[in-house]
Amino acid sequence: MKRIISNTYILMLALCTLGVSGCKKDFLAVTPPDKISSDLVWKDPALARAFVTEIYNGLSNGGFSEQMLSSVSDESLFTHPNRGIDLINSGTINPTTLGWVDDTWGYSQMYNRIRACNITIDKLSGTDNGITDQSVKDQLLGEAHFLRGYFYHQLVRFQGGVPLITKVYTLNDDFAVKRNTFEECVNFIVKDCDDAAKLLTGKAVQKGRTSALAALALKSRILLYAASDLHDIPTAKAKSSVIAGYANPEYLGYLSGDRNSRWKMAQDAAKAVMNMGAGYKLNLSSPESADQGRINYKSVAMGGESKAPGIDAAAVSELIFGRYFIDLSDMRYGRFNGPNGYHNWAGNTPIGLLVDDYEMVDGTPFSWTNPLQKNAPYQNRDPRFYATVLYDGAGWKPRDKVSGNVDPANQIQTGEYDLAQNGQVISFKGLDTRGGSIENWNGSWTGYYTHKFIDPDPNIVDASMPQFIPWPFFRYTEAVLNYIEASIETGQLGEAVLWLNRIRFRAGMPAVTASSQSDLRTVYRHERRIEMVYEEQRYHDARRWMIAAETLGRQTTYIKVTGKFKSGQTMSEPYHYDASVYNYTYTPVTETAQESRKWDDKTYFRPFSRDEIFKNKELIQNPGY
Template identity: 25%
Template sequence: MQAIIKKIYLAALLFLLGSCASKLEVNPISDPSVDNFYRNQQDFEQAINGAYNGLSAYPLRHFFLSEVRSDNMYVPGEGGTYDWNPVNNFTLNASNTLMSGAWSDCYTTIMRCNAVLDNINEQKVPDEAIRNQFTGEARFIRALMYFDLVRFFGAVPEIEHLVSATEAQGIGRTPVPEIYDLIIQDLQAAAQLLPPSYAGAAKGRATSYAARGILARVYLTRSGPVLLEKGPVLNSNEYTNARDLLQEIISSGQYAFINDYAQLFSYDNENNSESVFEVQFKSGGTGTGTVMPAEMLPGSYMRAAKIPVAGGNDFKFVSGDLLDSYPAEDKRLAFNILQGFVDENGNFVNQNYFKKFLDPKRYGVDLRDWGINQPVLRYTDVLLMYAETLLHTGGSQAIVDSLVNKVRGRAGLPPLSGVTIDQLMEERRLEFAAEGLRWHDLVRTGRVIAVMNAWIVQEDEKQVMKPMQAEYILYPIPQTEINIKPGLYEQNAGYN
C-alpha cells in the first residue's frame, strides 16, 4: 500500500491534482495539515472536489482493464511492447504499471473520501442539507473505487478511516464479501443523503439515483455464477434487489431516452437527460481535460485529419469480431468505429479504431485536453440492466423485448421477440463499446471463459494469447504493494 503510506495525513497530497482532470475546481491548499484544513463548508467543498478529481483516471482504467481485456479489442503487441499488450494476451505479471496505477489511483481517491468522512460534523458544516450532500458524495465515490478494486483484484485492504503509515503496513486483504458490505452500505447511505438532481454549475455531481444505479450494478455483479473462488462474483441471486432499484430510477421521471445515439456523446450535450453519472472533463489548458479520444486513436490518423495535437499509440485495434458483430445497417457502427483511414502520406491504413468520443474540431491544447465527459452510468444501461433482472426473476418478456427494441430501434435495427440473455448481452456489447463495460459483463454473467476462448481461436492471428482461465478473472496484486511488507499479501492465483 505504498500509495497510501505516502499520503496519510498530508492533505496537500491528498488533494493534489497531478494529472487528474475534472470540471470541479480545486483551489490551492495553503496549510497541508489535515487538522487545520477542515474548518468550514468551503474547506469541505474543496475536499469533495478533490475526491471528484480522483475520478479522472476512471475512464482510462476501464478502457485498458475492461475493453482491452475483452473480445472488443485485439492488441497483441506490434511496434514495440506496451503495458496493455499483456493485458490483452493474458500474459501479465505483477510488475505491470497498469496494475500499480489502478491500485494507487483508487486508494488515493479513497483516502480523500475518508478524510472528508472523518472530519465532517455539524460544527464545521452547520447546514444539514450541505453536510448530507458532502457525506453522500464521499461515500458514493469511495464505493465506486472499492467496486473497481474488488472487480479487478478481488480481496483488497479495507480502509474506512485515515490511518497512520505504521497502521497501514499491518492491514491485510479483506475478503471480498466484506468489501462488498462496505460498498453496499456506502451506496445505500448515498442514496438517502444525496439529492435527486442538481441545477446549473452543480450538474454532474453524484445524485441519489446515481447511487441506486451503481448499487444495482453491484447486485448484478454479485449475483452471477462463481467461476473463481475469491473472485468478484458470489452467486448471491440478488436480481430482485437490482430490479427494484432500477425500477425506482425508471419511475423517477428524472431521465428520458434520447433517440439520436450520437447526441449521447456530443460535446454540446453533456449531462443530458440520459446521463445518470459521468466523469466531468473540460478542455482549455487548465489540466481538466481528458486523454480518451487521443488514447483510442493513432497519431497517424490525427495528423492526417489535421488535428493539431498528438494521438495515441497506433496499435490499439478494435477486434475483427466486434466489427463483424455490428449489422451493416447499425447506426452505431460508423459512430463508434473508424474503419481504416488514409494517412498523411496518402496510404490507406487498413485497421480499425474506436472513435466514439472524438470531435475533430473540439481539441484542446494537447492530447490530454479533450473536453468530453466520460459515461459511468447511462440511462440506456439502466433500461438494459432492468431487462436483465426481469429475465432472471421471471418478469414480463414483453417488457424485456420492448426495452431491448427501444435501443435497437435507435440504432436502426429491426425488433426482436423472445429476447434471451445471450441476445441482451450482445446488444450491450454493441451499445456500450469503448465505455469500459464489456469485460465486467462477461465476468458477472459467467460467460467470460467460454466467450474469450472461442474468440481467441478466431481472432489471435499472431498466436500470442494464452487461453483464458478462471484465475485471469482477477488481475495480479501490484508487486510494489507486495514488496512493502513481505507476507502481508498473498498474490492472486495464476500470477508469479
C-alpha cells in the first residue's frame, strides 16, 4: 500500500520545487492537494530534507512549555490548578490518571516521531531513493539517528525499558511487542548516537539542527544515567521495596555486571564532548568578581540571543544544541513565568527550598538560623542566584511599559508593606502578590519569580512581545558535570575538583574545600542543582540518585515578606523598597494550600497508560501500578 504523507511544509516546498501543474480532466487520478506521495518525497532532496525538518517538531518548545518539569521537582511550584502536576507531586498518578503529560516526552508522541525517523532511515539507507549526493544523504541520516536516539532517551528516562521499534509498521502488522531491557535500550541509543556522530562529523553546523557534538552529548547523558543508582538493580533494590518486589527488574536497569566500567564509559563519553566542544569561560584559575559571575551566568542562559546591556554574546559557545524561536506564537516563556504585576502569568515560580540552597558568596551555606542572614536573606548570595530568581525588592524591567506609572522604582513587590495614606498607616499588598491590584489571580504563591531564561532586555515587554532565548537541550557544562560525577564515582577526585572549581570560578564562587569522595559527591550534587536549575535536570537527577524522598517529596516552602515603618519614618504611594524606611521581616512558611507533596517509590518510573496496555498485550507495567 502506498503511504501518503501529510505535511504543510512539505507541500509548500513541493510547490516551489516541482511546480504546480495545470488543471486535469481526470479528477479521480489527482493526488489530494494537501498531500504528497511518499514515493516523491524520497526522490527529491528538498522534500526529503523537509520531511526530516518536520521531525524536529517532536522537540516542541523544548523545556519552555507552560507547565515545566521544574515544577515536579524541588525547583518550582506551578501556580495554576487542575493541570495534573499536583497529581505527580502527590504520588497519585496511575495508569488511568497520568497527570500532566508533556508532548516532549509523552509515550505516544515519542513513538509517532520515532516512526518518522524509522521511515527516514529505511528510505535513505537503501537504494530506493533519488538522492545521489552522499553528503546530503549522510546529513539527513545522521539527523534521523540522533532524533530517534533522543526520543528513545526521553522514553527510557521516564519509563525505563520500552519496546525498541526499528521497522516501519503497516496496517497488517502485529503491534504486540515486548519491552526491551533497560540495557538493550541504552545500547540502542548509544549506537544511534555513534551512527549520528559518524555521519555528521565534518558537516557544517546549522543553527537549530543537530550535529556530531550533539550526538556525543546525548551519548554522555544516557551513559551517565546507565551508571546511576536507580539503574543498578542491586543498589535500587536495597533502596526501594517497590523495586525489590518487581518481577521484571531487567526493564529498570542492569541486573549485574561491572558498575565501575559503566562509570568509566560515562566518563569517557563526557570527556569526548569536552575535547570536541568549547564551552564558555571554563579555563579560569581563580574566581571572577561577584558582578562578573552574575553576568557570566546570565549570558550563558541567554544563549547569545539577548541584546540586553552587559550580556556577552560569546556565551553562545556554551550551547551545543538548542531550540530556537522566530515569533511570539512559538515562544512566550516570559509571559508564562514573569511577574503578574507586569501582566504575566507567574507559571513556574521558584520555591523556598531552592532559594535556601544558594550559598553565600563566600561559599558557606545560607541558614535561616543565622540572624544576620535572616535579616537580609538576599544579600551576598551565590551570584547565580541573582540571575535566576526575582525576589522582593529586586530591580526588574520598566513597569510603566505595561502596567502604568505605579512603580517608578521598577522593583519586584512580593510583600505587604506599611504606607501612609490620609494621615493613617494602611497595609499595602505588593503589585506582584496574589492580593495586588494587577492580575492578582496570576500572582506567585511562593513569593518569588523566575529570572533565568527571561530576556532582561528592558525594551522587551514579556506580556506582549516575543523573546528569542533558545532552549538548551544540551550545553557544554552538562558534559563537564557528567565528567565530574563519573570522576568522583571512579575515585579520580583530583579531576573532579579541577572541573568543579572551573564551573564555580566562572560564577564568581570560591574553590571547593571538600576532599573525600563522600563530601565531594555532596558538593557536586549541590553544584549541579544550582548550575543546571530549570534545565530539566533536577527531576531526573533526584530520581536516578534515588534521593527523591528527601528532595522531591518535601513540602514546598514560600516566603512571607512584611515591611513595617521604622520609628519616625514614613512613605506614601507609590511604594518602593527602602531599608532605611522599613524594618523588613522574612518568614519562611510551609505551603500546602496549592500542593501537598508526597513521594511514592512507584514514581521512580512513570506508568504505561491503561490504553497502551490494552493495545499492546505484551507491554508489562512498571512496579507499583
